[in-house]
Amino acid sequence: MVAGLRLALLAGLLLGPPACASWPGTDGPGVDSPLVVLDDGSLLGAVDEGILVFRGIPYAAPPVGDLRFRPPQRVEPWSGDRDATRFGPICPQPAPGAGGNLFVQDLVARAGLSWWRRMLVGRVASLSGGAVESEDCLTLNVWAPAKKGGRFPVMVWLHGGGHAAGSGAQIPRAGLPYARRGIVLVSINYRLGLLGFLAHPALAAESEHGSAGNYGMLDQIEALRWVERNVHRFGGDPERVTIFGESAGAHSVGQLMASPLARGLFHAAIAQSGTGTHQHLRLREQAPRTPAAESAGERILAQLGQAGAADPAAALRSATVEELRAAAAADPGVFPAFHPNVDGWVLPDSTARIFQEGKQAAVPLALGVNRDEGTLLLRAVGGPVMGAGRVGTVRAWKELLRQIFGADASVVDRTYPVRNEAGLQRASERLLGDSLFGAPAFFAARAHAGAGHPTYLYHLTRVPPGPRQTAGAYHGLDLSYVFGAPFPLFPWSAEDEALARSVADYWSSFAREGVPRAEKRVEWTPFDPQEPRWLELGDEVAMRPVAPAARYELLARHLVEPPERAPDAEAAE
16 A cells, blocks of 8 residues: 555655665675676675665666566666665655555554654655656665675565555665575565556557556566576575565565466565455456556546557657656546556466465465554545545445445444444444455465465554554554564554564564574464464464454455456446
């Protein structure tokens, strides 16, 4: 979600990248010589607290001009030592919009901040951070242990942001806690929004695979190919690559598991608050040739004044980023189309169906959700169901459930009871969090474990300390614990610090061995569909029964559309 990453963005703006020195050398990476020679050219990196850092490394050619709306191409080699001490430009994305601002407003209101902290958060939220934006954005960043001769596990971070915002530099020092644990961490940029996922018949016609859209997914796959070819130069083991991400990055994890093009490029996966199996409730992946996705490209052309263009693909490529951004902003109804699509090539079917049929990548999978995913997303999303709008009355609530859940509507109504208008917000928050994150995670865990693959499910319940905290364990909170990078304006106790160390231990062990372990913490046992349990990451760390299993089961029934039901009516909405 775009709003879900606002907290990480604000933390990055305040913390900023550290000041680092470059140390030239000639014999490979080391504390005295952060120089790495790749097939494409040499990189001169930096050192941060004894960790080698290489930023802004191009992994594909700039997707500009005739390469816009095409699969990524190999980067052109360069001569000389390329400066790899600074992050590359971020990919074009919408300016901070109402959704993200509403998320921050609700976070401030519900975190129990003092007046001066509320003011400071508001000031920081209005900053741009000075990030340079460019279509020439297909870069990645590497953090590596300084020890030479290593064969370290690799973790590749996929940022969130609703497939519309964010970057691999969003958490400026993300790799430090993992490199200290003997992990090479890679974070990547990939094309976003319209530039990353626009589908149009003219673009499909010029593809040898009949595919349009999914350029952002193809960027992720190309970055993984770069890792396969090059990560050993940083001491990484290309045979032990774990992909992990949060929100849209976690959806990307599930979609990469579903894509045949990504097979063999990673060997384990971690999905935080997302699985890619949430396509019901108006977010189903759609084939580019369906009316909804096809019309999005036509509507963009119309906004550009090119509705009757003789060469629609050329018209889309000749428009400036500002013109494309304005066209999308002028017709907000096209936004749902700018996500991964079922195109028969990158994604042969919906991620949910691929998981249901056991056709996903056969790799160990750890996944989970935060307890209160919906608390700060409700206003930003607009209602309890993505795309359905605000529900203001009990009657409207019941009608929405009837439209979405059909014969299950009465059961859903009893599961999320609303007796009066005052109860609408809490029920809406719970339904939104469960339908977008909880039930899809449960569904994916059950399908993956049922196919015989190692699966581990977690539940983050820790609430940041504060006497007036009402946001709970909100969407995006897990980033603080995974990267040990608390938002600097909020309380952070010794218990939070200990939990962050344990989470990094679990994640690192999973990348190293395929089994998540943490020193002096409970054993995280594999998920059993017959007796579902998850690791609770809260005031205590313990294995617990999946308490919401019944309501997850109820919602999960709607994740895969029955074959006899035609998708056209819903896809066209």
